[in-house]
Amino acid sequence: LTPSRARLPYPPPPFPTCCRPSSAAAAHAAHPLPRRGSPRLLAVRAMASGNPYAAELAAAKKAVTLAARLCQAVQQDIVHSGIQSKADKSPVTVADYGSQILVSLVLKMEVSTGPFSLVAEEDSEELRKDGAEEILEEITDLVNETISDTGSYNISFTKEGILSAIDDGKSKGGPSGRHWVLDTIDGTKGFLRGDQYAVALALLDEGKVVLGVLACPNLPLSSISNQNGSSSGDQVGALFSATIGCGAEVESLDGSPPQNVCSIDNPVNASFFESYESAHSMHDLTGSIAEVHKTPPVRIDSQAKYGALARGDGAIYLRFPHKGYKEKIWDHAAGSIVVTESGGIVTDAAGNDLDFSKGRFLDLDTGVIATNKQLMPSLLKAVQDAIKEKNQAASLL
Ligand SMILES: Nc1ncnc2c1ncn2[C@@H]1O[C@H](COP(=O)(O)O)[C@@H](O)[C@H]1OP(=O)(O)O
Numbered sequence: 124l125t126p127s128r129a130r131l132p133y134p135p136p137p138f139p140t141c142c143r144p145s146s147a148a149a150a151h152a153a154h155p156l157p158r159r160g161s162p163r164l165l166a167v168r169a170m171a172s173g174n175p176y177a178a179e180l181a182a183a184k185k186a187v188t189l190a191a192r193l194c195q196a197v198q199q200d201i202v203h204s205g206i207q208s209k210a211d212k213s214p215v216t217v218a219d220y221g222s223q224i225l226v227s228l229v230l231k232m233e234v235s236t237g238p239f240s241l242v243a244e245e246d247s248e249e250l251r252k253d254g255a256e257e258i259l260e261e262i263t264d265l266v267n268e269t270i271s272d273t274g275s276y277n278i279s280f281t282k283e284g285i286l287s288a289i290d291d292g293k294s295k296g297g298p299s300g301r302h303w304v305l306d307t308i309d310g311t312k313g314f315l316r317g318d319q320y321a322v323a324l325a326l327l328d329e330g331k332v333v334l335g336v337l338a339c340p341n342l343p344l345s346s347i348s349n350q351n352g353s354s355s356g357d358q359v360g361a362l363f364s365a366t367i368g369c370g371a372e373v374e375s376l377d378g379s380p381p382q383n384v385c386s387i388d389n390p391v392n393a394s395f396f397e398s399y400e401s402a403h404s405m406h407d408l409t410g411s412i413a414e415v416h417k418t419p420p421v422r423i424d425s426q427a428k429y430g431a432l433a434r435g436d437g438a439i440y441l442r443f444p445h446k447g448y449k450e451k452i453w454d455h456a457a458g459s460i461v462v463t464e465s466g467g468i469v470t471d472a473a474g475n476d477l478d479f480s481k482g483r484f485l486d487l488d489t490g491v492i493a494t495n496k497q498l499m500p501s502l503l504k505a506v507q508d509a510i511k512e513k514n515q516a517a518s519l520l
């Protein structure tokens with residue numbers, strides 16, 4: 124442990140048969156943007172740390188930290204001005220684009236292996252339309268201010284540069300090669316309310332999630348167990364990270380030492396997490412499953428739930444979207460590896476692993492369940508019974 128970093132409570136799997144650079148990575152061509160350090164130097168550094176994705180992990184952490192800084196500035200403006208009550212979505216749009224540009228900038232500057240592929244939500248189409256000049260100017264100013272305030276790079280974007288940087292996120296992902304997967308602001312509703320949100324970034328290599336980082340700017344560093352997202356500790360801003368076969372870590376987002384992480388002694392009595400928004404997950408279904416555990420849900424927005432689960436604030440995360448909703452890979456890629464690398468399991472309602480190799484969407488059965496290894500068998504049965512009961516009740520109507 125370093126003073127500013129704590130390992131998560133679950134033991135990581137033994138080091139690491141799966142920590143080898145992929146052959147696809149080795150075959151990748153040179154990157155178009157200038158970069159710090161030669162590929163050879165980065166490879167040596169990565170080998171020295173025992174993590175073949177060390178350079179990518181460092182870049183990913185830097186990227187989401189910078190993006191989170193931009194998002195925090197916008198969220199504070201929103202909360203202070205009360206814009207969210209007027210349902211004006213433009214500030215969140217500016218932050219979404221800004222976050223995507225900063226993440227793509229950092230990754231292109233810092234990562235040397237292969238062609239750049241980013242799967243993200245935004246493209247520049249809307250910003251190229253007549254009437255979008257003002258918002259484009261706002262995004263450009265905000266991005267340039269964040270870069271210069273943090274002293275990250277000696278770079279200033281033009282408006283055209285902003286548009287083309289946004290289009291870096293157009294990749295469709297898929298089963299081969301490397302793809303970064305980004306949720307610029309996960310939990311938009313929480314962001315607008317002044318609550319939890321996350322900047323979530325993962326790397327897919329040959330269809331598998333090999334690393335993930337979650338910046339959760341409003342998540343307390345101490346446990347939020349049983350407290351509906353709040354905690355007795357003062358310090359907020361958590362950065363979770365995980366690399367395949369190398370475990371997961373949590374540190375404070377501002378670089379200062381975190382408070383102790385908290386593990387659950389008796390997981391059966393532990394809280395369970397679910398969406399704050401009932402439109403995102405069926406609270407009646409999760410309620411009937413959770414009855415067994417006799418604990419009220421802790422409802423918070425975004426993949427902060429995965430981070431909180433990984434460090435033991437709760438033992439279960441249940442997510443059952445309403446019929447017809449298709450889950451996107453960027454809503455689960457980073458969070459799921461943080462949980463699995465901290466010793467947990469993430470499956471769909473049929474008990475299948477999530478498959479991130481099918482493009483921009485997840486093809487899954489009914490919902491997402493995350494918990495520890497002891498609880499998974501009984502939880503899965505409870506989930507399947509509850510779904511059957513709900514379906515039977517619906518068919519009688
Ligand atoms: N109807 C819906 N059902 C499930 N998830 C949704 C729905 N609408 C939006 N989402 C997604 O849920 C995520 C946040 O979930 P939560 O905070 O409840 O955990 C967001 O990424 C959001 O996607 P989007 O970013 O496209 O709006």
Ligand SMILES: [Mg+2]
Pocket residue numbers: 306308309310453454
């Ligand atoms: Mg999202």
